[in-house]
Amino acid sequence: MDLFNPSPYPLVAILRGLTPAEAPKVGQILFETGFRMLEVPLNRPGAIDAIHCLLRNAPDDALVGAGTVLSVQDVDAVKEAGGRLIVSPHCAPDVISHAAKHGMIALPGVATPTEAFQALAAGAHGLKLFPAEMIPPAAVKAIRSIMPVDTPLFPVGGIQPHNMAAYVAAGATGFGIGGSLYQPRIDETAMRRAAEAFMNARRNLLEEAA
Template identity: 40%
Template sequence: MPHVPFRLPLIAILRGIGPGEAGAHVGALVEEGYDAIEIPLNSPDWAQSIGAVVREYGGRAWIGGGTVLRPTEVDTLQHLGARFVVTPNTNPALIKHAVAAGMQVVAGFATASEAFAAVDAGAQMLKLFPASTYGPGHVRALRAVLPAVPLFVVGGVTPLTLTDFLASGSNGAGIGGELYRPGQPVERTRTNAREFRLVQTGYRR
């Protein structure tokens, strides 16, 4: 089995969150057992949010940045204390830069060729995106050829479809819009997080 560094192999994606609400939502996620939390870099004032939640929750959870496209963004994340980066694509130069900076990389891919390019560049984890359009069958086919690297499915994954993806060979999921939408109450985030956690922890391969 591939080694996943997170205790709960669900990456909580808080796309669009701002500094004024990041702490409360991250706190709820940590209380629900989540220890991998991503704030995408196309969120407002993302550096302020990430820096604040690293200071408050960095000892209890992996805090990372998503939609990372440039080496300078990796450098900023490293300075803020983030522990992982998530990319939307396969960029070997960016992956190598992040790995050299001591970061864990969850590299976005769609095809087997892209997955192998990401792994060859040093990515420790893979992110199939958008998972909902490829489906569990795509994961099963990829698993037949991919090395033993953690594979997360991201994009349109729901509590109802997560079990099929897990049965097909994914290790977990990144959950974004199905978990959090800007402006929603903290309790909605908590309820959504709990539904995904119950599926993930209840599944036995």
């Protein structure tokens, strides 16, 4: 886990369907509003090229990579593009260990304690609790109680600024945010407004924890 030391309550922007043409402006908005973890899911055309484009203008402390990573070949493609973040919707030990072996940050998706411990055994740096609509705060609290204390937990799915606090109280340490933040061809003003709302919610969490 020592490879992965994000700032408190990191927010991962899930940019499904991001095109290389949109990537510079989308990246600029996200970086300007404070996002430092960005993933481009690989199950849409142009994802690897979009990762390239995001990396060109990424701050030094940004962690950019891919989501929906399903195979070791996907991991290799992201590594070749310069990405360092590997996010999967499921627990695939071969993908996790391959990413970790190459110094990349692996955040696999899990929904049960069995999957969670399998992922950690394979070298996961944190756990994506997915889909969060099926893993409410009460379930996160139960999962947190049996995990190693330093395990980062990222609920993903249905996360909104107003429900982040309940998840944090249950033991979540960060979040993945998809359609509530970005959709293809989204209006730039609307996206900036959404990004600022999530960052304001994060700021409130930081103030409450201080």
